Amino acid sequence: MLQYDVIITGGGMVGASLACALSGQGLRIALIEAIESETRSEAGYDDRAIALSYGTRRIFDGLQLWNSLTSAATPIHRIHVSDRGHFGMVRMDRADEGLPAIGYVVPARAIGQVLADAIKGIEGLDIFCPATVTEVKHTAAAVEVDMSHEGLMTTLSGRLIVAADGADSPLRGQFGIGSVVSDYQQTAIVTNITPQLPHNNIAYERFTASGPLALLPMSEQRCAVVWTVASAQAEAVMALDESDFIAELQSRFGYRLGRLERVGRRQAWPLRLVRAKESVRERLALIGNAVHTLHPIAGQGFNLGARDVAVLAEVLVDALKAGEDPGSLAVLQRYADWQQRDHKNVTVFTDGLARMFSLPLPALGMARSAGMLAFDLLPPAKRLLTRLTMGRSGRTPRLARGLPL
Ligand SMILES: Cc1cc2nc3c(=O)[nH]c(=O)nc-3n(C[C@H](O)[C@H](O)[C@H](O)COP(=O)(O)OP(=O)(O)OC[C@H]3O[C@@H](n4cnc5c(N)ncnc54)[C@H](O)[C@@H]3O)c2cc1C
Numbered sequence: 376m377l378q379y380d381v382i383i384t385g386g387g388m389v390g391a392s393l394a395c396a397l398s399g400q401g402l403r404i405a406l407i408e409a410i411e412s413e414t415r416s417e418a419g420y421d422d423r424a425i426a427l428s429y430g431t432r433r434i435f436d437g438l439q440l441w442n443s444l445t446s447a448a449t450p451i452h453r454i455h456v457s458d459r460g461h462f463g464m465v466r467m468d469r470a471d472e473g474l475p476a477i478g479y480v481v482p483a484r485a486i487g488q489v490l491a492d493a494i495k496g497i498e499g500l501d502i503f504c505p506a507t508v509t510e511v512k513h514t515a516a517a518v519e520v521d522m523s524h525e526g527l528m529t530t531l532s533g534r535l536i537v538a539a540d541g542a543d544s545p546l547r548g549q550f551g552i553g554s555v556v557s558d559y560q561q562t563a564i565v566t567n568i569t570p571q572l573p574h575n576n577i578a579y580e581r582f583t584a585s586g587p588l589a590l591l592p593m594s595e596q597r598c599a600v601v602w603t604v605a606s607a608q609a610e611a612v613m614a615l616d617e618s619d620f621i622a623e624l625q626s627r628f629g630y631r632l633g634r635l636e637r638v639g640r641r642q643a644w645p646l647r648l649v650r651a652k653e654s655v656r657e658r659l660a661l662i663g664n665a666v667h668t669l670h671p672i673a674g675q676g677f678n679l680g681a682r683d684v685a686v687l688a689e690v691l692v693d694a695l696k697a698g699e700d701p702g703s704l705a706v707l708q709r710y711a712d713w714q715q716r717d718h719k720n721v722t723v724f725t726d727g728l729a730r731m732f733s734l735p736l737p738a739l740g741m742a743r744s745a746g747m748l749a750f751d752l753l754p755p756a757k758r759l760l761t762r763l764t765m766g767r768s769g770r771t772p773r774l775a776r777g778l779p780l
Pocket of ligand 1: 384385386387388390407409410424425426427470506507508539540541542545546563565599644662663665666671673674675676677678679680690779
């Protein structure tokens with residue numbers, strides 16, 4: 376049986392980031408990923424974009440990976456939030472925070488590529504891909520993981536297993552941890568467009584009667600579009616021909632960026648909120664979408680997952696230095712306690728936004744406008760919103776200060 380200190384299931388952005396964070400500590404790590412990566416595909420117009428907060432940029436700094444991402448990253452200088460047909464408006468500016476950028480828009484493919492290259496060189500890390508965990512047993516001192524890899528059953532043993540296996544987390548199920556799931560009955564339609572006028576590094580979030588619409592600045596003057604519609608309408612929107620789709624977007628977004636011209640391929644993502652009822656057990660920690668799957672309205676999912684990585688890695692490394700068992704509940708509970716507030720704040724914030732801005736009732740429209748005006752006029756409230764969206768709420772782990780572990 377192969378022996379490890381840490382077994383990570385799920386090699387998505389969060390699981391791979393944890394492998395990077397734990398590198399150089401003399402640990403034996405196994406990373407198990409079910410699907411072979413397609414990150415080798417060429418960059419193209421249709422790249423899916425992820426908005427990284429400034430806090431996540433610092434975590435990538437701490438992982439020594441930000442330099443590899445800068446050429447693919449478009450900085451966000453300002454966020455402009457507005458409500459179609461109402462008077463309220465909120466602006467957030469990098470100058471107010473004294474930072475070079477509020478965040479960055481990076482193609483998910485570029486993040487995947489940088490992480491895939493980084494994990495290949497990690498000493499002490501074995502990558503099993505494509506491989507699937509079939510069963511997990513646990514004894515007092517270890518977990519035993521049965522895995523199907525290259526058509527063979529293999530058993531690994533570890534002091535700790537980390538579930539980074541996404542919203543449906545099979546590992547969460549195997550440990551009998553329940554989750555609270557709420558279907559938003561909404562679908563995010565994601566594509567890229569090129570507007571007539573330069574985006575000037577402004578991210579737009581516009582609330583419309585048919586759901587929130589975000590335009591994020593990308594390279595080559597493209598904008599990434601995330602348009603949330605009721606799931607019942609998604610099929611019809613996906614079926615629109617290109618010119619009708621552009622006309623629908625234009626009528627919702629308006630002419631702030633002139634005419635919307637070229638549009639790319641569309642993808643549809645049904646949306647739900649998933650919250651695991653527990654984030655740790657003896658020998659188990661849940662991170663990323665496995666513990667919280669959020670509405671993408673404020674672009675927080677991966678940013679919160681990156682903070683899980685920074686916190687868990689710090690807790691584990693400090694425990695090892697102190698001679699403690701990294702899989703013990705006492706150690707893992709420190710991660711759970713530290714991230715509890717962050718999970719709650721971000722979940723409540725994004726869920727509240729998603730629900731409030733999806734209801735087209737006129738009275739609510741007024742409240743929204745008033746709320747937005749209040750936010751714009753009330754520096755402390757706006758500051759809190761900025762801090763949350765920039766990933767700077769609560770105690771900051773070392774990696775998020777750009778420091779090594
Ligand atoms: C439309 C949309 C827009 C978004 N925009 C943003 C944004 O702008 N900013 C942001 O921060 N977040 C954004 N998000 C959220 C972000 O994409 C996710 O939070 C993030 O990708 C989660 O990463 P993860 O690694 O936790 O999970 P996943 O990406 O789901 O990875 C889980 C991995 O586990 C593997 N796996 C599953 N089961 C097994 C098994 N049994 N054995 C082995 N491997 C297994 C899977 O193959 C997968 O690779 C957006 C989400 C959506 C839907």
